[in-house]
Amino acid sequence: MQFVASVVGWLTDPTHWQGIDGIPNRVGEHLWLSGLSVLLATLLAALPGVWLGHRGRGEFLAINVTNLGRALPSMALLAFALPVSIALGLGLGFWPTLFAVVPLGIPPILTNSYTAVRGVDRDVVEAARGMGLSEWQVLGAIELPIALPLILAGVRNATVAIIATATLGALVAGGGLGRYIVDGLALQDYQRLCVGALLVALLAILAEVAFGALERATAMPDARGATARARPATP
Amino acid sequence: MTPGEPLLRWDWILDHLGEIGERLSQHLLLTLLAVGIGALLSFGLSIWTLRRPGAYAPVTWIAGVLYTIPSLALFALLVPITGLSVLTAEIGLVSYTLLILIRAIVGGVRGVPADVREAAEGLGYTGRQSLWQIELPLALPVIVAGVRIAVVTTIGLVTVTALIGQGGLGYFILQGIQRFFSTALIVGAVLSVALAVLADAALVLLQRRLTPWLRTGR
Numbered sequence: 001m002q003f004v005a006s007v008v009g010w011l012t013d014p015t016h017w018q019g020i021d022g023i024p025n026r027v028g029e030h031l032w033l034s035g036l037s038v039l040l041a042t043l044l045a046a047l048p049g050v051w052l053g054h055r056g057r058g059e060f061l062a063i064n065v066t067n068l069g070r071a072l073p074s075m076a077l078l079a080f081a082l083p084v085s086i087a088l089g090l091g092l093g094f095w096p097t098l099f100a101v102v103p104l105g106i107p108p109i110l111t112n113s114y115t116a117v118r119g120v121d122r123d124v125v126e127a128a129r130g131m132g133l134s135e136w137q138v139l140g141a142i143e144l145p146i147a148l149p150l151i152l153a154g155v156r157n158a159t160v161a162i163i164a165t166a167t168l169g170a171l172v173a174g175g176g177l178g179r180y181i182v183d184g185l186a187l188q189d190y191q192r193l194c195v196g197a198l199l200v201a202l203l204a205i206l207a208e209v210a211f212g213a214l215e216r217a218t219a220m221p222d223a224r225g226a227t228a229r230a231r232p233a234t235p
Numbered sequence: 236m237t238p239g240e241p242l243l244r245w246d247w248i249l250d251h252l253g254e255i256g257e258r259l260s261q262h263l264l265l266t267l268l269a270v271g272i273g274a275l276l277s278f279g280l281s282i283w284t285l286r287r288p289g290a291y292a293p294v295t296w297i298a299g300v301l302y303t304i305p306s307l308a309l310f311a312l313l314v315p316i317t318g319l320s321v322l323t324a325e326i327g328l329v330s331y332t333l334l335i336l337i338r339a340i341v342g343g344v345r346g347v348p349a350d351v352r353e354a355a356e357g358l359g360y361t362g363r364q365s366l367w368q369i370e371l372p373l374a375l376p377v378i379v380a381g382v383r384i385a386v387v388t389t390i391g392l393v394t395v396t397a398l399i400g401q402g403g404l405g406y407f408i409l410q411g412i413q414r415f416f417s418t419a420l421i422v423g424a425v426l427s428v429a430l431a432v433l434a435d436a437a438l439v440l441l442q443r444r445l446t447p448w449l450r451t452g453r
Contacts, residue, residue: 067387070391076423160303164305
């Protein structure tokens with residue numbers, strides 16, 4: 001109980017809410033790095049995933065890239081990203097962390113985009129083609145809207161993994177909430193450690209909840225809802 | 236990374252073969268312990284939720300929250316309670332296997348075709364006999380697929396426990412990062428990836444031995 005009180009004390013200390021090492025700045029750094037990484041991973045993964053799914057090609061690659069991604073531990077990714085960043089003259093901190101977390105986000109988005117577009121009912125796609133829609137219209141008006149919730153599920157998994165792993169950036173002198181955890185461990189300052197851990201966990205859970213809501217909002221009405229609305233029209 | 240220093244110093248590797256072997260076996264031990272305990276817990280919880288379907292949603296919800304908490308954050312939260320110990324590492328590692336394994340076991344058993352279940356019932360199998368002798372063996376491919384994911388994920392997460400004084404091969408990665416020593420960094424990273432790939436391949440072979448009926452026609 002005493003420890004919980006001391007964590008609350010640390011959290012409510014106004015000096016911990018200002019400056020470079022203040023909570024707002026660290027949360028901001030964490031969100032900026034994670035947001036940019038999710039955006040990059042989505043661009044790099046969703047476009048090829050959707051295209052391969054549309055053409056029905058490259059199934060082996062699109063499915064197995066996820067297993068490969070799992071075998072690459074985040075610490076190992078950071079280990080590989082550090083020499084690359086230094087060789088490119090980009091130094092420590094932000095860039096090696098970015099190089100480490102973007103590859104982590106690619107596999108779930110690629111696999112989900114492929115599976116989502118590939119899984120769209122072929123009859124629906126053929127019907128759209130039969131009505132004279134061009135390939136781009138089929139992709140944009142039929143396949144993408146139906147596939148969107150599943151693609152977003154991939155982005156959600158990637159986001160949670162990226163928020164979690166961006167923490168490790170503190171090992172290579174990066175900012176973000178990992179600073180509190182790594183410094184807290186080094187200084188045996190357990191209040192700092194706990195605040196960092198709680199805030200990262202909170203960010204990850206918030207991202208999960210927000211994407212969950214987005215997925216539900218973009219979901220097509222289910223078969224029952226569709227027939228219920230269609231019924232009055234049929235004699 | 237230090238100027239004049241080669242990317243990989245073979246003499247350092249040869250000098251440290253003993254330590255590399257030790258860290259490798261520690262890595263394997265931490266993984267086996269985590270997946271072993273995780274499998275026992277998941278198995279118990281899965282059997283329970285299969286008998287009471289209402290329990291499945293809350294069980295997977297809790298396992299899902301545990302799975303969402305970033306690994307480093309979970310380890311860090313445990314440090315004030317259980318210290319920089321194997322116990323801290325194992326609590327974290329086990330909790331990440333639960334969601335993967337419970338989903339695989341329950342999903343595998345529920346995926347057994349209803350006519351198979353009815354045939355077993357018609358032959359006079361009790362619910363328990365049907366579960367152990369018919370449904371679980373048929374669910375093996377799905378269960379092993381879950382175990383593969385759990386093992387590969389855990390091997391990756393073990394490297395993170397280097398920060399709380401464990402880590403297996405992650406120790407070399409951390410040393411490499413902290414001292415700008417690329418040889419240790421590469422040794423740790425390459426070996427942990429190799430371990431994950433080998434463990435995955437070993438489980439594929441094991442699954443083929445366990446499910447000979449799937450091999451026909453190949």
